[in-house]
Amino acid sequence: MLHMLEKIFVQNGLVTSFALVGLIMWVSSLISRKLTFGRVHGSAIAIVIGLVLAWLGGVFTGGQKGLADLPLFTGVGLMGGAMLRDFAIVATAFEVQANEARKAGLIGVVSLLLGTLLPFVVGASIAHAFGYTDAVSMTTIGAGAVTYIVGPVTGAAIGASSDVIALSIATGLIKAIIVMIGTPIAAGFMGLKTPRSAMIFGGLAGTVSGVSAGLAATDRRLVPYGALIATFHTGIGCLLGPSVLFFATRALVGT
Amino acid sequence: MIIYGTALLAFCHLAGLFLGDLLGVAIGVKTNVGGVGIAMLLLIFLRLYLHKKGLLPKESEAGVAFWGAMYIPVVVAMAANQNVVAAIKGGPVALLSAFAAAAVCACCIGVLTRTGRDSTSFVNAPQLEEI
Numbered sequence: 001m002l003h004m005l006e007k008i009f010v011q012n013g014l015v016t017s018f019a020l021v022g023l024i025m026w027v028s029s030l031i032s033r034k035l036t037f038g039r040v041h042g043s044a045i046a047i048v049i050g051l052v053l054a055w056l057g058g059v060f061t062g063g064q065k066g067l068a069d070l071p072l073f074t075g076v077g078l079m080g081g082a083m084l085r086d087f088a089i090v091a092t093a094f095e096v097q098a099n100e101a102r103k104a105g106l107i108g109v110v111s112l113l114l115g116t117l118l119p120f121v122v123g124a125s126i127a128h129a130f131g132y133t134d135a136v137s138m139t140t141i142g143a144g145a146v147t148y149i150v151g152p153v154t155g156a157a158i159g160a161s162s163d164v165i166a167l168s169i170a171t172g173l174i175k176a177i178i179v180m181i182g183t184p185i186a187a188g189f190m191g192l193k194t195p196r197s198a199m200i201f202g203g204l205a206g207t208v209s210g211v212s213a214g215l216a217a218t219d220r221r222l223v224p225y226g227a228l229i230a231t232f233h234t235g236i237g238c239l240l241g242p243s244v245l246f247f248a249t250r251a252l253v254g255t
Numbered sequence: 256m257i258i259y260g261t262a263l264l265a266f267c268h269l270a271g272l273f274l275g276d277l278l279g280v281a282i283g284v285k286t287n288v289g290g291v292g293i294a295m296l297l298l299i300f301l302r303l304y305l306h307k308k309g310l311l312p313k314e315s316e317a318g319v320a321f322w323g324a325m326y327i328p329v330v331v332a333m334a335a336n337q338n339v340v341a342a343i344k345g346g347p348v349a350l351l352s353a354f355a356a357a358a359v360c361a362c363c364i365g366v367l368t369r370t371g372r373d374s375t376s377f378v379n380a381p382q383l384e385e386i
Binding site: 017018021022024025043046047048049050051053054055057058059064065066067068073076077079080081084085086087088089090091092093094095096098100101103104107110111114115118119122123126127130132141142144145149153157166167169170171172173174175176177178179180182186189190191192193194195196197200201204205206208209212213216220221223224227228229231232234235236238239 | 332375
């Protein structure tokens with residue numbers, strides 16, 4: 001009996017993931033209403049549950065894809081993978097009002113550049129403080145603080161060691177998780193209320209995953225505006241990391 | 256037909272990613288540059304254009320709206336795919352750099368959203384169903 005059921009789940013992975021995520025959303029909205037009296041958004045709770053499941057999946061299997069490493073839940077990997085994620089993000093563009101987006105275009109670009117520069121400087125400085133004083137390691141860890149893709153791309157381009165690259169990926173991942181969980185908490189402080197503020201957030205907070213989940217957990221209407229800017233984040237980071245930022249770091253620290 | 260909307264969305268998605276790849280090659284990076292953003296812009300403009308021509312009936316729009324509404328569940332699935340174990344294993348350097356970078360950016364966002372003129376609003380935004 002159980003074996004047959006398991007076979008059905010495994011063979012219908014994507015459909016299983018729809019059922020599972022639906023269940024998570026339902027539980028989250030219950031928790032949101034009954035335990036927090038609506039103060040914490042249901043989707044914020046759902047995202048945290050997702051992260052906890054990802055952690056459990058990683059602990060049980062030793063893999064890298066969180067819950068999707070369990071054979072029973074490979075469909076979650078497809079549903080939450082880059083293809084459907086990007087498809088759904090593009091679909092939210094239907095809600096964008098072109099006029100509102102145009103008004104905030106320039107500040108969006110400014111925040112995109114700041115969003116690359118600031119995390120890089122902070123990450124590289126902290127790496128320096130912890131004894132990673134060579135330009136290659138500082139640049140790689142600093143790039144990891146931009147996004148977890150910029151880190152390894154930059155590190156590979158300038159010849160960083162694999163443990164430094166792993167460290168830069170970890171930095172980017174932690175930042176994405178902080179943004180996912182922290183955005184609804186800090187939304188008031190950051191003034192996240194309007195399309196313009198969402199675009200500033202998309203440029204500065206970086207990582208499509210962090211921004212998309214963070215805004216979803218705060219106010220669903222903010223999502224398309226933030227995502228519109230955030231999708232350029234990785235590209236800009238990969239452009240500046242191994243070039244301008246690396247040369248500047250090398251000029252500062254010498255080696 | 257509902258598939259027309261979904262096909263339009265798929266066309267924008269693919270065209271955007273392709274242009275993003277081309278842009279990446281053009282500026283010499285080994286990654287896609289803003290593919291999803293370009294796809295979003297394409298969809299925004301195509302929608303305005305088709306709307307004006309009267310070629311976008313409600314049914315076709317539903318083919319896009321469904322995927323927009325699936326957005327949050329997809330993001331929850333994405334969260335369940337993160338390599339949380341590796342993130343936690345990163346140790347103090349990773350933890351501190353990530354926290355400091357996020358904190359500095361949050362402050363910067365707070366400053367930027369409060370300066371300058373913000374004339375954008377959600378007044379005319381379409382109503383979204385609550386999750």
